[in-house]
Amino acid sequence: DAGVTQSPTHLIKTRGQHVTLRCSPISGHKSVSWYQQVLGQGPQFIFQYYEKEERGRGNFPDRFSARQFPNYSSELNVNALLLGDSALYLCASSQRIAEATDTQYFGPGTRLTVL
């Protein structure tokens, strides 16, 4: 079975532009989460979506938004890009079967560079 897929793999944008990142979860997984990983740090939680509804939001500005589609794929949108948005953006999927915790499986990430 295919793992989590993300597109594009690399992206270069300039300040003020808009970007859309895409993620397809593992087949059968209904939950998708987004994380931002700045160089030298651990991933930071941005959003979680389950059954097309936002279930969690991290401490990120409103320039960040996301949505989940009926096929459980997801998009992360970032408006008015800043230099500090340069990072690896990781998508993770999980089954979310109401256990106390849920293993999240990550995709290869999208490396965003803002110039």
Place this chain on the structure above:
Amino acid sequence: AQKITQTQPGMFVQEKEAVTLDCTYDTSDPSYGLFWYKQPSSGEMIFLIYQGSYDQQNATEGRYSLNFQKARKSANLVISASQLGDSAMYFCAIGTYNTDKLIFGTGTRLQVFP
């Protein structure tokens, strides 16, 4: 709030030797899970092992084992018989039922030498 602390920014180990990567955590939630992920230079986070807070036995997955000491709030990863391909960043993370997210530590860079 949950917190993960990884105090070893870097570790060196010789091939075929065992190595322990430290992780301590803090949470007030009685139900939680502890995860270890490996991140090679390519960037992908690879799931290694999971330990639930109510699990009585330490988790094992092949060459990986988790030394879970609940009273000390530690969840150290033990890699036995290190291989050159184990060279990577290793992240410890905690997830709780009520938070819908993983909290990661700052990671430990492991380098395996011949």
